[in-house]
Amino acid sequence: MARPRSEEKREAILAAAMELVAEQGLGAATAEIARVAHVPHGSVFTYFGTKSALLNELYVALKTELSETILEAMPGDGDVREQLHHLWVCWTGWGVSNPSKRRALAQLGVSDQITEASRKAAAVVAGPAVAVVNRARSTGALRDAPLAYVGALVETMAGTTIDFILHDRGNAEVVRDAGFEALWQALR
Known part of the structure; x- marks a missing residue:
């Protein structure tokens, strides 16, 4: 059974994406977003599916x-x-x-x-x-x-x-x- 998603992790990923897009542009790597959000790299895709979906959200x-x-x-x-x-x-x-x-x-x-x-x-x-x-x-x-x-x-x-x-x-x-x-x- 899959673990329930955490709103806290989702918000941390969005905040990290915002920070890195502001600093590095749209080429900011999802691995770096995960590192800044303090989540495993796969969590970016668990919560958003694709980098494009993350950027749209x-x-x-x-x-x-x-x-x-x-x-x-x-x-x-x-x-x-x-x-x-x-x-x-x-x-x-x-x-x-x-x-x-x-x-x-x-x-x-x-x-x-x-x-x-x-x-x-x-x-x-x-x-x-x-x-x-x-x-x-x-x-x-x-x-x-x-x-x-x-x-x-x-x-x-x-x-x-x-x-x-x-x-x-x-x-x-x-x-x-x-x-x-x-x-x-x-x-x-």
Whole structure:
């Protein structure tokens, strides 16, 4: 009879994969992931089946964490600028507080190993945040641009802002606020 799977081991494997993808990229070896997770190498495959399945679960988990952070305490349906500002502050704050998670997510986001199903699952969780961006751009220069393109612009602006904050924490608030104003002007 097979032993029951441990949620603790599964989470340790995901955490190790996140750390190593952030440091080494998508070529991080499953043997190294197992070593960092303090589990036997075969456990990676017991819990995830394939490395690709592991990377897809990690992608969805990181996207879900980011989305939940953004959506927590989101202001009501009123002022779109206020909602977008909340989104921006939470997103950049998450990225600054979790640089390894952000680097891993960036690597995974451009990987052809991430399936359409995983991208759709992450998009469902992010749906309310995407709706805020869509409302913000509804009367601006980007109103007719594909939403995926607008989302990529927002993501790039957030990433650039996070990078600058990480390199100059003394100006974090100034950079964050300037990034938001640039985003607002781009969308409106």
